[in-house]
Amino acid sequence: MLEKLRAKPGAERIALVEGDMANPKSTVEQPADGFDAVVIGFNTFFHLTTPSEQASCLCGVTELLRPGGILILEAFVPDTDAHDPSGQGTLTVRTIDLNRVLLDVVKIDTETQTLIGQRIEMTSGSTRLFPYMLRYTTPDQLDALATEAGLVLVERWEDWHQTPFTDSSSSHVSAWRRPEV
Template structure:
């Protein structure tokens, strides 16, 4: 079960408690995944690695105000499901402007830092009833945290299942750069201050479209490893996955400000419509 910390309230709800709110929970087990890879990576890896530093390290990872405005432009007072809600960086301001938001995340450590209606669940196993939401939001490369194609396909299927007809799936992700063998294995410096240094080691595998990394935090008291793995996909590949599960592409932008998506765009905000 998901329990709050002793010093602050929050509402990371188990399946049974979610039945009492406006979005009913299907008869599924919230924490039923068994998707740990042979080398130890799982759907919880990223969140458990970064929960204690996420808000401090990534306060400006994307434009929160622009994201909220983008969702608002699609309609007021929506039922919104944010997949990979994390610490609630987007869910909280969306709630403040009148949307009815439910968040899911595989990481209990992330959810313990969030407020609002949160469910511990995997993005490819959503324990919520079908046809419930107007919008499903997956921001900031979160879809790529599903590190296999089958998991990503399952996520599209679940998004379509919980959306009403005509609802929208909104995904923000980076555009994979062209392959460069010289950048397949890298060690870079993320930050240095008087008390710590943070290095980032990565290995990119073009065949399975993965990047496996470690943020290595070194301090006087020791070393902390923060592992992660993503599976990147091109916009064409995402469109194919979406179409296979009942979506058509509605819009694609270069950012949350509705800027045009071009051949030189570094990232995209894609909107698929449930058909």
């Protein structure tokens, strides 16, 4: 993913980092005055699968930001009833064509707010499994974590086009700022 971004025009102006998201300060060489912005896109934050990892990430990001710097985080809005109403797991057919079938199998634990899943790709020659585990949080829970980390919510949209966020939004792009000193 980082290699694809490095190939984009203007990528040389961005510090791209691969490392431990739960402990970003251990991975990132911080500029003397801090970063202007940190972006956590496409549900990536939910790959931190414990509350302590999520809190640690946000605390570390706060320390990496310059005063006035901004964290932008993109994530889905959990709707467990829509995705696993029985609590027994769901099977979703993603793609069917003559040469390939792509399925998603998901089970949600609402107590731990975790989701385990398998994306299953079947072809005439093979079956491949792509396992994943997420720990989702609601926007309100994210706000509480960000506040505990020293950040202040400044904006929330439904998407990158700045569509207004509503109670029926299925995703959000939220921006929190580190206060000026």
